[in-house]
Amino acid sequence: MGNKIKADLIVCHADQLITMAGASKTPKHGCGMSRIGLIEDGAVAVKEKELIAVGLTPEVMEKVEVGPETMIINAAGKLVMPGLVDPHTHLVFAGSREHELELRLKGLHYLDILKLGGGILSTVSATRAASQQDLLQISLKYLDQMIAHGTTTVEAKSGYGLNLRDEIKTLIIHRELNTLHPVDLVSTFLGAHAVPEEYRGNPQEYVELVVGEMLPAVARDGLAEFCDVFFEDGVFDKEQSRHILISAKKLGFKLKVHADEIKSLGGAELAAEIGAVSADHLMAVSEEGIRRLAQTGTIAVLLPSTTFCMMAPQYAPARKMIDSGVAVALASDFNPGSSPVNNMQVVMGIACRQLKMKPAEVISAVTINAAHAIGRAGEVGSLETGKRADMVIFDAPNYQYLMYRFGLNLVDKVIKDGKVVVGG
Numbered sequence: 398m399g400n401k402i403k404a405d406l407i408v409c410h411a412d413q414l415i416t417m418a419g420a421s422k423t424p425k426h427g428c429g430m431s432r433i434g435l436i437e438d439g440a441v442a443v444k445e446k447e448l449i450a451v452g453l454t455p456e457v458m459e460k461v462e463v464g465p466e467t468m469i470i471n472a473a474g475k476l477v478m479p480g481l482v483d484p485h486t487h488l489v490f491a492g493s494r495e496h497e498l499e500l501r502l503k504g505l506h507y508l509d510i511l512k513l514g515g516g517i518l519s520t521v522s523a524t525r526a527a528s529q530q531d532l533l534q535i536s537l538k539y540l541d542q543m544i545a546h547g548t549t550t551v552e553a554k555s556g557y558g559l560n561l562r563d564e565i566k567t568l569i570i571h572r573e574l575n576t577l578h579p580v581d582l583v584s585t586f587l588g589a590h591a592v593p594e595e596y597r598g599n600p601q602e603y604v605e606l607v608v609g610e611m612l613p614a615v616a617r618d619g620l621a622e623f624c625d626v627f628f629e630d631g632v633f634d635k636e637q638s639r640h641i642l643i644s645a646k647k648l649g650f651k652l653k654v655h656a657d658e659i660k661s662l663g664g665a666e667l668a669a670e671i672g673a674v675s676a677d678h679l680m681a682v683s684e685e686g687i688r689r690l691a692q693t694g695t696i697a698v699l700l701p702s703t704t705f706c707m708m709a710p711q712y713a714p715a716r717k718m719i720d721s722g723v724a725v726a727l728a729s730d731f732n733p734g735s736s737p738v739n740n741m742q743v744v745m746g747i748a749c750r751q752l753k754m755k756p757a758e759v760i761s762a763v764t765i766n767a768a769h770a771i772g773r774a775g776e777v778g779s780l781e782t783g784k785r786a787d788m789v790i791f792d793a794p795n796y797q798y799l800m801y802r803f804g805l806n807l808v809d810k811v812i813k814d815g816k817v818v819v820g821g
């Protein structure tokens with residue numbers, strides 16, 4: 398009893414406890430994505446914000462001291478796993494774009510809507526016009542929805558400001574959300590999300606503004622950890638994307654690329670070439686792109702709810718990527734246009750059915766690999782001693798059930814930093 402640590406919280410007797418242990422240094426790839434560290438009758442013990450024991454229930458109970466103030470949650474009949482990590486969202490925006498659904502049903506393409514000044518550009522107008530306070534309140538509501546569905550860490554991109562003032566406004570909101578909401582937020586600067594109206598016909602001048610003014614200002618104030626670019630036909634070309642990303646790298650940003658989303662343009666190859674942490678979307682990735690991602694370890698962040706919502710013909714070739722040794726993560730891509738989905742359980746259900754990912758691979762992709770994709774695998778994404786006590790208790794007898802009962806919120810409780818924040 399003497400030198401045992403007194404636990405603040407114990408979750409015990411989980412039918413299944415998924416630890417994802419052993420992958421904090423390198424993301425899971427290939428058949429490793431199917432190994433999820435499953436323990437039956439599992440338990441975890443927590444002291445303050447940290448996990449102090451993880452294992453079989455009798456072992457954990459033996460390792461820690463239980464006092465009268467220790468909260469004990471019996472998870473019999475339930476699934477306990479790391480909090481979900483959503484590594485690609487466009488969280489901060491004003492307005493919504495439900496009218497685009499009808500335009501798309503009439504046959505208009507996503508990029509045609511953008512060319513007509515709609516799409517991303519209509520959200521830019523709404524976001525520029527919104528006050529910081531209004532945007533903060535809207536985003537807090539979206540974060541509430543995310544945590545209610547089991548997400549405990551998100552990446553969020555700017556990109557609906559597209560001028561210095563409104564990009565900085567968005568990034569400051571990221572910082573405030575991090576202090577105001579239990580969900581942890583990793584901030585990405587996406588000044589090159591679209592060419593704003595005022596630079597229509599002169600994208601190169603806008604690129605120079607991003608490189609010459611925006612990036613240095615964002616770096617100086619430490620407002621983003623990552624820099625991302627929408628490399629796509631009619632948006633930013635390969636040279637412009639490379640120029641922005643290499644400039645960002647020199648300023649200390651880690652890199653991401655919106656790559657091969659609609660057209661196959663060598664986005665994955667560019668991401669691999671410049672040492673990006675992730676290449677995202679990849680619905681139109683080439684064979685060579687897949688080979689380069691596997692070779693360099695750049696993570697493929699796949700966004701199947703976007704393909705679903707865009708009613709696009711082609712999902713990302715996840716099977717081929719996993720079988721080629723690419724580390725795959727999954728994200729919601731939450732945004733008002735191509736994916737108004739902020740529920741990772743929906744993403745997981747689509748990933749199984751359309752990306753043909755096995756349930757265990759999906760679990761790896763929304764936990765430890767997603768954490769690697771945003772540079773947080775040292776703290777979250779797995780349940781291991783010393784890591785953050787971020788976990789979800791699902792009302793599910795096993796992990797396959799989560800993806801099988803698609804469309805339903807199966808969250809029983811969410812524990813963030815050792816505190817029950819949902820279902821308490």
Ligand SMILES: N=CN[C@@H](CCC(=O)O)C(=O)O
Nearest residue numbers: 517627703730732733734735
């Ligand atoms: N593709 C570019 N950006 C978003 C869509 C943003 C929007 O339509 O507002 C995406 O990742 O899908």
Ligand SMILES: [Zn+2]
Nearest residue numbers: 485487655730
């Ligand atoms: Zn995106």
